Amino acid sequence: MAKTIDQVDAQASAEAILEKYDRESNYRRNLGLWTWVVTFIAVALTVFHLYTSYFGTLQTQIQGAVHLGTALGLIFLLYPIKSGLHRKQTGVPWYDVLLAFTSVFVCYYNVFQYEELLKRTVFGYTSLDIIVASLGVLLVLEATRRCVGMPIVIVAALALAYALWGSGIPLFSHRGFSWSILSSDLYFKTDGIFGVPIRVSSTFIFLFLFFGVMLTKTGIGKYFNDLAFALTGRFTGGPAKAAVAASALQGMISGSSIANTVGSGSFTIPMMKKAGYKPEFAAAAEASASTGGQLMPPVMGAAAFIMAEYTGIPYSEIMIYALIPAILYFTGVFLGVHFESKKQGIFGLPADQLPKMKELLIKQGYLLLPLIMIIYTLLSGRTPMRAALIGIAVAFLVSFFSKETRFNLAGVIDALEQGARAALPVIAACASAGIIVGVVVLTGLGAKVAGGIITLADNVLILTLFYTMIACIILGMGLPTTANYIVTATIAAPALISMDVPVMAVHLFVFYFGIVADITPPVCLAAYAGAGIAKANPFKTGINATRLAIAAFIIPYMFVYNPALVLVDYTPSSLVLALISAFVGMVGISSAVMGFLIRRARLWERISLFIAGLCLIDPHFILDIIGYGTIAIMFFIQSRRPVDVEASNSVGQSYGM
Template sequence: MAKNAKQENQLSVEEILEKYDRESTFRKNLGLWAWVVTFLGVSLTVFHMYTAWFGILQSQIQGAVHLGTALGLIFLLYPIKAGMHRKQTGVPWYDIILAFVAIFVCYYNVFEFDALLKRTSFGYTAMDIVVASLGVLLVLEATRRCVGLPIVVVAIAAIAYALWGNKLPMFSHRGFSWSVLSSDLYFKTDGIFGIPIRVSSTFIFLFLFFGVMLTKTGIGKYFNDLAFAMTGRFTGGPAKAAVAASALQGMITGSSVANTVGSGSFTIPMMKKTGYKPEFAAATEASASTGGQIMPPVMGAAAFIMAEYTGVPYSQIMIYAAIPAVLYFTGVFLGVHFESKKQGILGLPASQLPRLKELLIKQGYLLLPLLMIIYTLLSGKTPIRAALIGIAVAFVVSFFSRETRFTVRGFIDALEQGARAALPVIAACACAGIIVGVVVLTGLGSKIAGGIIMLAGNVLILTLFFTMIACIILGMGLPTTANYVVTATVAAPALIALDVPAMAAHLFVFYFGIVADITPPVCLAAYAGAGIARANPFKTGVIATKLALAAFLIPYMFVYNPVLILVDYKPVTLFFGLLSALIGMIGISSSAMGYFIRRTQVWERIILFVGGAMLIEPHIISDVIGYCLVAIVLFIQSRRPQDAKKLVPSDTSVNL
């Protein structure tokens, strides 16, 4: 019976993933074509391992092999319609044709590389135009299948703008023919084979494979156990453990939805059992899982593209992002704490929790791959070398336990899964390349940046607000990687033009592109969590936003006070910057959740919110006002009698 219950739960998790995560709608019954998929997947992973060790190929060739093999796999794995993936056995003839045509048109860049370089100056042939046209169309279709329609709609709109934008009254340009547009997008380095695919074919793929290798070692369960051991006995223990577990899981995953479902299948039922409402349990997991993409050492795929755009090494970006990441999870943690105090939910009994000391002694070796990656990056090695070392250490660590030890078949499966995990990212990067190619070709980026500044009247706070809204709107349909690529091209320049440090501007758009996953009306991570909790999806999204509301302050804070991303900082300024950020988040979070040290009245919530908001911009007067407003509410509530509340029983829980 227990086995059947486990199978039903697993089926539920799979159904939720397929409903909210387009990446999971691949064919389950490939028939004889499973061998072809395995061959292509293993070959793609081995290719990246080989070039990472012996030297990356010329970017056009590296990108062509990378994208061509990935497109072939996408057409073999993902059906033309999402609902068909469970019904079909084998691969339809038309998808087989599309797979091999996609491989051919990409490998055309390899076979004709020298000739194409010459034809860049003297004009492309008819065959080149046909190949380029097929390449653009196949990228759009492959992206639709494994990422979703919204990003494809944006890319098609960009293509339409390039073709007919000369007829528009605003943002017009000279116009381009299809032959010029398709060849520019496909054969030049500002389009499909631009920076996103270049980074995907070098850094991103290896780190995704590293995540697969870590998963095979059982580190996911270890992180959950570690989180419960550290926080489970305190007020709101299960919810706080969910936040801590997602922060740890976020070091190795790049998907908000997958992280929500993976961790949430365990943490959400635990939270409900402890007394949390289904919507709050789902929202806690979703808001925490979403932050995983900003958590070093292995951040979301867009962080590697940021390194190329800004010219800042990834190891340095990792350092810049560390404090904002910790502050994000601190903000969610605060929201959970205040709600738990309001509801009177204590921690779990010690008998139900793993022992921290035993976990660290007996299974602490599972942290070695992550520690090795951090050490390698900070010692000045390239991300490619760091990923290779991390993969090798993860492979060795797997042999420390009989349950995780790799067999030949298991290692082949890991190689295939590494390729499969990368397919949606590769497709999104290629499709984002179309959008960026149009922006560069037409000069749209500078026009939009100028428009944002003009609309905001050169006022920084308004420019930041409009940029945030643009990031969140784009995030409703675009995956994080594509969202960052677009906003870094058209929105970040507007911030930089107003003297915002480049690193702060890029982290700002990166950050809000990620939190779009929990911002209604389209908040896929919240919807996925609601599916597990059997909760109302929209209410879950609203609560997730409330939980992360304090964390929404952080990008504004590091724009106004770059010491929070360690730009031109001194220990004293960093200390006061962190203090202001923490007090500001306490004010905003307690206002949103309706609890500080007592239940808050309406006027107290207003004062707390204003006090928190006053701490966004570092200025002696606004800081003093902010501190005083929060302190006033603290003093008033401390004089008020304790709220009458029913505590959830626990034999050794701690009410903190």
Template sequence: MDEDRQINTQELLEKYDKEYHYRQKLGKWGWIVAFLGVSLTLFHLYTGFFGTFQTQIQGAVHLGTALGIIFLLFPARKGWHRKQTTVPWYDILLAFIALYVVYHKIIFFDELLQNRISGYSFFDTIVSIIGILLVLEATRRTVGIPIIIVASIAILYTIFGKYIPTQLLSHPGFAIERIANYLWYRESGVFGTPIQISAKFIFLFLFFGVVLVQTGIGKFFNDLAFALTGRFTGGTAKAAVAASALQGMVSGSSVGNTVASGSFTIPMMKNAGFKPAFAAATEASASTGGQIMPPLMGAAAFIMMEYIGVPYSTIMLAALIPALLYFTGIFMGTHFEAKKQGIFGLPKSQLPPLKKIMVRYGYMLLPLIIIIVTLLSGFTPQRAALFGIGSAYLVSFVRKESRLNLRQTVKMFEQGARVALPVIAAVATAGIIAGVISMTGLGSKFAAGIIALAGETLILALFFTMIACIVLGMGLPTTANYVVTATIAAPALINEFGLTAIAVHMFVFYFGIVADITPPVCLAAYAGAGIARANPFKTGVIAVKLAIAAFIIPYIFVYNPILVLVDVAPIPLIIAIATALIGMMAVSSAMIGFFVRTMNMFERIILFLAGIMLITPQKAIDIVGIVMIGAMWFWQKRRPDGDQRLSAKNREEVKL
């Protein structure tokens, strides 16, 4: 237990999350990083309140300042962030070049607009080529190499498309200067929709999350979760799920949330009797779900708002029921595992008192409530984020322990920029990929390929899209993955099969996220396994079992969009939610292998099918599912029990 608590969370974050590979010692350049970071945060607060600049200018300030900070903060190679005692000269040079080539768009804004008609100069072309290369290098440093490979292949495809033998993917090809100018100066490339949404909305919401963390809301969420669920069967695991859901919707980082919450919850789960791999998988799957948990969700949700052309409140409400089902599945999975292993809740003496917590710290929920009310009232996401930031900062003054002095406030402003750096770099590179798709017509080609491969069968088209999302998600951050799949695959599903836009976009969004827990590349599961000292691959397999809802629900709401609140009526919606929750209970039970008693394979298959029938919002199928679950309950009640629970000795062995 003590050994588990002493786990170095920073080492785990550095191992599994590229964004933590920043320099520990900056020397005098630390002041420059702080100045640029605080300036970037103040710029977004100013434009959020008074209105944004023209999109190209807003995006240039957003990306240019971020690139300057990245080259000063992140070293060229892994491991150098601990060794270097200051910023080397070549990174200082790259930082200032990056600042210039991006701010070049602002300095010569009117001329560049005119050059769209008359043609770009040789110097403009050189600037665009350098700018694209610096974006790719900054992304490599902050996010990792896989996304760079995808972007590089996309650019090479644009140049050498005429040499591709298959007619489906070939195209005439483009000159390098035309590609560079298109991707750098047009609205379909680096400075396209992803970077524009990042500059308008995403940065402010990421900063809101930083403000909440600084006020100590993470500890409050943990205490609240344990007070609510700790006394029930398998209480430590259920508390971990609840705490991760609350923290995840603020942080939006699967790996970061797994390590932050898991360093506390995983040892407690192991001590209660859960096996190490199961404890790690519980934390990883719950933390990953934070990106689909309203009100904040992941950064990609804000880009989805722009792609579909609906208010963010619509996205938030559409995500509510699927997120509820996702966490219900994990919650029930931990319940049945606890019943199977004979793991009970914590005694009341070991739990924080709920009433005392709410009386003393309940005010910390105010910023989240303000965000939700503001969004649902029809205000813009920018205004909602500003209200949330302001209220979070003000409530920090309620108690001395959370009160921020001037130094801490300045540090918080700098941290707001630091947190956003990987997202900014990722969406800029995603813009490159999206620009290539636009230039070459790859989207329509890919759509034609999916339809041809699926034989115009919807279920096959969805399956192939799911595989593409998961494979891309193994190398791309969720935001970049969503941009690519929403640009390539979503239009095919919407146009060819007549599906609802929001259901399709939520479909690709979901499967991009679950890549974080899907073997073999399941970084959140690996991080959890590092804390639990468990087998990483086994942890990933268990995480998939617990998060099975994420693999089922998207298919259901594509076929029947009532679960994403499209064409709903109150009574059918209530029935759909109730039956879906019961269905998730049955599916989770089947995945764990325990219902009333431990189940054999035949019983698990029957209960799994019954659960699927109930999740599908169709009355006749729901009735069949309920009958099957009832029959299984009656059958298991009559079957002899046997020794299904761990002895005290075995539970001690599990702890070890």
């Protein structure tokens, strides 16, 4: 019974942390009579997407209007006006019901007036059109504030203010726009709210989020944890390495670094603390790995689908191009965990405490079938929409392999409802990101920012990369993955594209630095969520997460200077050399940051190792010689030094390498 109470307490604690750091979790629990209305609308929304994915999508504007209008209605029914009210209120207040129905009306206005609105783009909009557009913009921002949070709303509001009053701003001035022109352009044309983000959200993203829900219903989350511990648990730093591996696996299907941190961290963080890691490090390991999950194909936090639209590169190819950088990221986190574990003398877990790999693969290997099928379908050239549909169908069939996960009618309805609920924050974020994109297109802000960055950097690539990195981290603070990428790709990417950096390298560069904002102080929400579980200092956790994820700050520079890492202009030999340089460079930088190579590193050794790692970023013969040579010398010097007393005394017991 005590175990059950502990599990309940842990779950309650995880929910409280999610509500604190993840705005998506602040929804009403007690809807009263509105429960059936919400269930019906949510199920209908999911069925709509399943139907259109199989029989063909509607006109872009109509598909997007149904998608967004229904989602906004659900958001106002589910999310209260103020955080914290969701546990106090019973039912839905009248004003939220009014906002829900108004949202449906203004979005479905695009459906019923579709033909007329096409004509009005030429002949001018009516007063009713302007009122509808104004309400649409404001309702999108309010819905986003409720279920995503203020950061993206602030950016969108600043974008609107810039469009209205930015004509007098030095360097970034434009001709100025009235509210009627601005609101109608953002709401009725395809460069604003119903632009690329909502178009992709209403086709690919929704289905992949539903696919993630279906996988969760089959119990794949626990399976990933068991698989990770079976793979890495016996080695040095086994609990922390298992947490990294589990988060990488779960991140492939998760759309949120915060949710991933809390979901897997509720299990992995206490285990890491028990093994002897400090709370700040345990929380940081989980947060850095969970954040990296957004970089891991095939889903990549759903941003990969929008990347395909922006770049014109098929999604199946983006998935391949992004694989090596993602593997390098997790390699970097593994190295950080390994060096810290060696320094602290924390080793592996005994075999009798670990799941058996053979049993996992034989008895539960079928749980991997949905992922295998979706990747196979994508690589065979089918559309992402069809791949998601096949993955959903296979996940449904796989659920019948076990009595615990088998779907009945109630289970199917619940899965359909949860699919819609999971998509609501993403839909709202994409709509608000559409406002930002619309303003950038309307005012030409992207080109102005690009010009400003290049001028500031004096056309020097390394400085342009650095300033773009800073811009992406600032723009990415507090934004969910999809909105994060949309904003950084729209505002920051043009600077690098204008300097002839390969398109794939540019978009992955801004994507990476937008994502690592989740673990970069001061606004490192994933690290704060992990700190809540570990009962650790949030800021120290952010610092530790940044140290562990130092690879995420280095790898983007590597694949810009050496595009072979993203499979651009490469040969097999150049790719092998690039991988070796990247790995050795990360060993140097990670050991310098963690303060341990094969012995505790002295200050001058850490500085030498860090410089050596940086030398391996740019593929240049002299720099490579310096980098490889310095790291080899550090290995030799430390190998001649006596074993550290601290590292020789294990915190736990040694059960592995």
